[in-house]
Amino acid sequence: MGAHTQSAYRLRFEWGATGAAAIVGGADVAVVVDVLSFTTTLTVAVERGITVYPFRWKDERATAYAAERAAVLATGRSERTGVSLSPVSVRAAEGIERLVLPSPNGSSIAFGLADAGVTVVGASLRNAVAVARWLPDGASVAVVAAGERWPDGSLRPAVEDLWGAGAVVAALVDLGATGLSPEARVAECAFRAVEARLTEELHDCASGRELVEIGFAGDVAVAAEHDACAAVPVLDGEAFVAATARPGEPVSRRWRR
Known part of the structure; x- marks a missing residue:
């Protein structure tokens, strides 16, 4: 794959699996980064102390998977009942300790990266600054925007994920990070271009308009809460939990899958 690895740079950026x-x-x-809405919902859950089991499929396999882990299974957002991929629904939920969160995009990418032996973190606009602060100085970081899917299954680069990835990169740069690939620099610039009017832009982008039109404007508003969350969700085995230390520091849990 050669040049496409961006291996000459410490901070890299790409799309999809x-x-x-x-x-x-x-x-x-x-x-x-999957702003609307997997990683936004993930941050809401983890900051509330909920262990989140991402899952690739939204079918009977998810039901069995949740039952085996004594976890609540998030429903489809369109069902409008109980806890779903909607961050508003997770914020309103009570008494949940474990949540299975089906997401074909964000979940699949997270598990694919974990299989490669790398520590996997979930980031959104809400916790981009917290993630940047948590990352070790000088770490080599691959930032991945999940994107969406067109009806034919092809990748649709989603601008909200570009902004979310750029928010992480921008926060790292503000902390003194160098060694950005041109791709990472583009993500940074994209975020800085909309930072001052982030809520408006997020509501106006295609994915935001789609959610507003079906009655989920509140989810877009939560997603726009830049730097509102201090939680850093790290994939520990098959579940995301709140980070308690930087990678490589002594911890009570196993960081790598």
């Missing part, structure tokens, strides 16, 4: 596989080699940490 294929892009993630291309840039993960040699990275210390991979940051997955």
Whole structure:
């Protein structure tokens, strides 16, 4: 894959599962961004102390998977009942300790990266600054925007994920990070271009408009809460939990899958 690995740079950026596989080699940490709404919902759950089991499929397999782990299974957002991929629904839920969160995009990318032996972190606009602060100085970081899917299954680069990835990169740069690939620099610039009017832009982008039109404007508002969350979700085995230390520091749990 040669030049597409971005291996000459410490801070890299790509799209989707294929892009993630291309840039993960040699990275210390991979940051997955799926703003509307997997990683936004993930941050809401983890900051409330909920262990989140991401799952690739939204079918009977998810039901069995949740039952085996004594976890609540998130329903489809369109069902409008109980806890779902909607961050508003997770914020309103009570008494949940474990949550299975089906997400074909964000979940699949996270597990693919974990299989490559890298520490996997979930980031959104809400916790981009917290993630940047948590990352070790000098770490090699692969930032992956999940994107969406067109009806034919092809990748749709989603601008909200570009902004979310750029928010992580921008926060790292503000902390003194160098060694950005041109791709990472583009993500940074994209975020800085909308930072001052982030809420408005997020509501106006295609994915935001789609959610507003079906009655989930509240989810877009939660997603726009830049730097509102201090939680850093790290994939520990098959579940995301709140980070308690940087990678490589002594911890009571196993960081790598």
